[in-house]
Amino acid sequence: MSQADLLDQDPVFQLKGSMLAVTVLELAHNDLSRLDRQLADKVAQAPNFFRDTPLVLALDKLPGGEGQLDLQGVLDICRRHGLRTLAIRANREEDLRLATMLDIPVLPPSGSRDRPLEPKDAAAAAPAEGIVRRPRSEKLAEPVVEKAIDKASEKTADKAPEKAPEKPAEPSVPAVRPTKLVTTPVRGGVQIYAAGGDLIVLAPVSPGAELLADGNIHVYGPMRGRALAGVKGDTSARIFCQQLGAELVSIAGNYKVAEDLRRSPQWGQAVHVSLSGDVLNITRL
Known part of the structure; x- marks a missing residue:
């Protein structure tokens, strides 16, 4: 041969x-x-x-x-x-x-039924009560000093009116957004976006579903769709899920797809996803 x-x-x-x-x-x-x-x-x-x-x-x-x-x-x-x-x-x-x-x-054409692709803000994604997070992009407003109205004592010919002392500045209260809480299953084709805060899902996330948040994402159930945290560039954002089976996980634009995730020994486990530089770290909870 x-x-x-x-x-x-x-x-x-x-x-x-x-x-x-x-x-x-x-x-x-x-x-x-x-x-x-x-x-x-x-x-x-x-x-x-x-x-x-x-x-x-x-x-x-x-x-x-x-x-x-x-x-x-x-x-x-x-x-x-x-x-x-x-x-x-x-x-x-x-x-x-x-x-x-x-x-x-x-x-070939799709035989599936139409599903909405726009972000959902309705009953399926009702905001949580009492859970708040300040968006990282927002800063405290400059303190406002309110001058007291000048009050003059009884004027005399040789004495000028005196001004009342200024009130001390009171710090303004920063605007906050509530964490978005989802309690029902997120089906394929549905996209949920938590603007300015965190997203918490207390139900399974199906393949084809997409979760986006400016902050962190928590999924207390099987995660089989896409999870994109820190979508506006927050590199300190995290992803937590009870069972990793995602099609994609992303933090601040750095992502891993299912083919990469399946190679991880944490596939199918409860995990914590964080970003170091431009590398996604997946650790078991």
Whole structure:
């Protein structure tokens, strides 16, 4: 057997099936200017997380009467905001033709029911009572000194009126936001955002669900979705979960996906996630 034959028996690659957590952008309207504005607002919530994020562009829920879609324009908008389109999901002939012309892979349409993708602030995420946390970005307001009104004694021809002493400054009370408390299961496709504070979930978090908080995230149940703490850059934010099975964990834009997390001996355990420099540390509780 020749040397070449021996080398051919040693494979240089493997083809494997894998379930990856990929962001799906589902278009509801053919309006590129609104898409640009609203996507900019969404990315501003967590700019580091959205940088070079792989994306599937879903066109299969677009209404039929909104005209021809400028697919290249949509791709350009996504790229401008840091999203890298891997494929599209479509069923209209014109979209399939455009994808072929642009050499974009096409995935079959989704058979799942529509689910809301906007942050939830309703009953499923009612604020906790008596639990508060001051946002780190807020500072104490400058103390205000209120001058007393000048009161003059009875004026005489040779005596000027005297001013009352100034009142001592009273420190203002800083604004605080309550911790957001969720007591019901968080289903796939639902996104919950705790602006300016912590997020506490007392129920399971399903795959496809997304938790975001400017502060810490606590999950007292199985965590199988995404958890993004410190989304506005708070590197001291932490993630606590009772059972680690997440698709992604992120602190201040530094993240690990499920493939990396499964290699950790803490997979499936109660863990504490913190950030040191740009490295996520996962320790068992």
